[in-house]
Structure formats: C-alpha cells, structure tokens
Amino acid sequence: MARFFPFMLLAVIAYGVTVAALGVPLSRELLNIGLPSGTAFVLTVSELLLAISTVVLFFEIMNATSAKSSSILNHGLSMVVFIACGLIFLFIPGFGTGTFVIITLMALVDVIAGYSISILTARRDMTFGNNE
Numbered sequence: 001m002a003r004f005f006p007f008m009l010l011a012v013i014a015y016g017v018t019v020a021a022l023g024v025p026l027s028r029e030l031l032n033i034g035l036p037s038g039t040a041f042v043l044t045v046s047e048l049l050l051a052i053s054t055v056v057l058f059f060e061i062m063n064a065t066s067a068k069s070s071s072i073l074n075h076g077l078s079m080v081v082f083i084a085c086g087l088i089f090l091f092i093p094g095f096g097t098g099t100f101v102i103i104t105l106m107a108l109v110d111v112i113a114g115y116s117i118s119i120l121t122a123r124r125d126m127t128f129g130n131n132e
Contacts, residue, residue, distance in 0.1 A: 004073040006081045007060045008107045011053035012088075015103055018045060020094040046099040057106045064114040065121070075114040082107040 018024050026046035033041045063074060085104040088095045 004070045004077060006074060006077040006110075007056045007063070008053075008078060008081050008103075008110050011049070011056045011103050011106065012081065012085060014052055015049055015095070015100055018049065019097075019099075020092070026097060026099055046097075049099055050102055053103050053106050057110060060110045061113050061117070064110075064117045071114070071118060075111065075118065078107070078111050078114055082111050 019026060024045055026044065026049075028045045029042055030045060030048055031041070031043035035041055060078070064071065082104070085100070085107050089100055089104055090096075
C-alpha cells in the first residue's frame with residue numbers, strides 16, 4: 001500500500017493542519033539560535049513546512065524509481081494531489097501563500113519526475129531484436 005501512496009499529500013496535510021486548522025502564522029519563529037558568525041539563525045513555521053516538504057519530495061522521487069505496476073497508480077495519485085493543490089491554492093482561504101505555492105510546485109516536480117523516471121526506466125528495460 002505504501003508503494004502507491006502519494007507522500008506529497010503528507011506535506012499538504014501538514015500545511016493544512018498547521019496553518020488552516022490551527023491558525024499558526026507562517027512567520028511564527030520556532031527556533032532562534034545565535035551562530036558563531038554573530039548572525040541569528042531563525043527558523044519559522046514556513047521554513048519548517050518547506051523543509052518537511054523537501055524531505056517528502058525526496059522520498060517520492062525515490063519511490064518513483066520503482067518499476068512495479070503500482071508506480072503507475074502512484075503517478076496518477078500524485079497528479080491528483082498536484083491538481084488538488086492548485087485548486088486549494090485558488091479557492092480555499094489560508095492556502096494562498098508563497099509557502100503553499102512552493103509545496104504545490106514540489107507536487108508538480110513529483111509528477112514530472114515520476115513520469116520521467118518511469119519512461120527512462122522503461123526505455124532502459126526495453127530490448128530490441130535478438131541479442132544472441
């Protein structure tokens with residue numbers, strides 16, 4: 001079941017729960033650490049959500065390297081997540097932010113990478129003629 005689950009949905013859910021449901025502002029500081037350079041490292045909710053989304057995207061791309069038939073279902077569901085993100089961005093208050101646009105772009109990268117990797121894998125696995 002995990003092979004065809006679109007993990008980018010987790011990033012969208014994390015955003016929805018944090019920002020839309022709980023009302024946590026994207027600019028809220030979560031961490032403020034002084035660095036030896038004298039600069040303060042500040043981590044906001046927005047940056048944490050984007051970091052989580054980036055890690056999720058990594059696992060999605062790793063999942064796309066599978067040549068199993070379940071990957072086709074995963075690609076289709078990933079496309080549904082991307083389309084849903086676009087519609088949510090346009091029509092649901094609280095999702096019209098730069099952070100959510102970047103998460104939506106990550107969902108698009110997931111779709112493009114999934115199909116591209118599948119095509120390249122299929123092309124590599126194809127053999128033409130008799131190689132004897």
